[in-house]
Amino acid sequence: MKRSSLLRPLQPFIPTAFIAALAITGCLVAGLAVAQAGGDAPRQPAAVQADQLFLDTFHRGDYAHLQQALEAETAAYLRNPQDAQTAAHVGWLHMWRAAERNRLEHTPPSITDDLVLARKYFARASALDPADARFRGFLASAMLAEAQLDRDDALRQQGMAVMQQAVKDWPAFNLFTAGYVASNQPADSEGFRQALELQWQDLEVCAHTRLDRHGTDLDRFSQAMRGASAGTRDARACLNSAMAPHNEEGFMLNMGDMLTKSGDWQTATKIYALAQRSPDYAQWPYREVLEQRIRDAQANVVAFNAPGVPGQKPANPIMLGSAFSCTGCHQR
Numbered sequence: 001m002k003r004s005s006l007l008r009p010l011q012p013f014i015p016t017a018f019i020a021a022l023a024i025t026g027c028l029v030a031g032l033a034v035a036q037a038g039g040d041a042p043r044q045p046a047a048v049q050a051d052q053l054f055l056d057t058f059h060r061g062d063y064a065h066l067q068q069a070l071e072a073e074t075a076a077y078l079r080n081p082q083d084a085q086t087a088a089h090v091g092w093l094h095m096w097r098a099a100e101r102n103r104l105e106h107t108p109p110s111i112t113d114d115l116v117l118a119r120k121y122f123a124r125a126s127a128l129d130p131a132d133a134r135f136r137g138f139l140a141s142a143m144l145a146e147a148q149l150d151r152d153d154a155l156r157q158q159g160m161a162v163m164q165q166a167v168k169d170w171p172a173f174n175l176f177t178a179g180y181v182a183s184n185q186p187a188d189s190e191g192f193r194q195a196l197e198l199q200w201q202d203l204e205v206c207a208h209t210r211l212d213r214h215g216t217d218l219d220r221f222s223q224a225m226r227g228a229s230a231g232t233r234d235a236r237a238c239l240n241s242a243m244a245p246h247n248e249e250g251f252m253l254n255m256g257d258m259l260t261k262s263g264d265w266q267t268a269t270k271i272y273a274l275a276q277r278s279p280d281y282a283q284w285p286y287r288e289v290l291e292q293r294i295r296d297a298q299a300n301v302v303a304f305n306a307p308g309v310p311g312q313k314p315a316n317p318i319m320l321g322s323a324f325s326c327t328g329c330h331q332r
């Protein structure tokens with residue numbers, strides 16, 4: 001971890017340094033406190049067990065048992081609030097519950113509290129481990145979601161600034177994040193147009209190539225992406241992995257939905273079809289959804305733009321509002 005290696009030379013002197021730092025800035029204090037709490041110390045067994053339970057539950061798409069995993073991760077956090085990964089996992093569980101609320105028969109208004117808690121835990125995780133750009137991307141998402149709920153423009157701008165940094169830190173991962181959270185904006189808004197543009201840019205980053213925005217040159221795309229990102233850090237963001245076993249399919253499903261929503265259902269069908277090029281497509285639990293999307297692309301232009309009715313579940317939401325807004329990529 002970068003943060004601790006930076007501070008490692010100071011470690012023997014931490015007690016003095018710590019006291020001196022107290023007098024200087026709160027920021028430095030926070031950094032030293034982290035190093036003091038263990039740096040690369042092994043994670044506690046409770047944290048490792050909680051992760052196991054969370055990831056099993058998540059990869060099964062077992063939303064009904066989310067609460068048990070949340071209790072285990074929260075307990076692990078309370079034992080060791082310096083563990084960035086544990087803090088992030090608590091944040092992700094709150095995000096999952098809020099994001100896939102469409103699974104619930106009735107969505108209580110207080111489901112929005114999960115977004116507030118997600119913000120708290122991702123803020124904590126990215127303070128503890130600023131080198132992990134995924135934490136920052138999810139922190140920004142939570143801030144933007146909360147700003148939307150509160151109609152708080154100042155918070156929205158802060159969220160945008162954090163997101164910009166997150167995209168800079170790891171474009172292949174956070175271009176997706178930035179565009180995905182904004183996909184619920186009206187199709188004719190500038191925010192939505194930009195969000196869709198970010199998905200194109202993500203594909204370009206993953207494949208090291210330029211693409212025209214009508215999908216005329218997608219034939220070699222999947223091969224180019226595999227060639228360009230295999231063996232690099234971007235493989236984790238661009239390709240399928242143990243952590244995100246259907247990342248490619250889920251990415252294309254969302255991007256196809258966004259294109260459909262924009263009105264360009266013809267290009268959407270080409271992007272949806274890229275999901276079928278994934279080596280794991282046959283095992284993807286949501287392939288029926290994708291095939292239905294291809295058949296209904298033209299009709300979905302209207303469906304995906306239907307105005308939401310407060311208190312009512314949308315009948316045919318885009319991926320972000322669906323019951324598989326996380327598990328579309330993460331379910332085995």
Ligand code: HEC
Binds near residue numbers: 134237238244250329
């Ligand atoms: C387009 C596909 C996609 C979607 C949708 C998606 N993720 Fe991910 N997720 C990924 C990828 C790719 C990674 C990076 C894996 C890595 O770092 O190796 C990731 C990483 C994660 C991790 C990292 C776990 C760890 O300990 O390293 C968690 C947890 C997670 N996502 C939760 C979520 C949640 C919750 C949602 C819904 C709000 C979500 N994801 C939506 C693709 C996706």
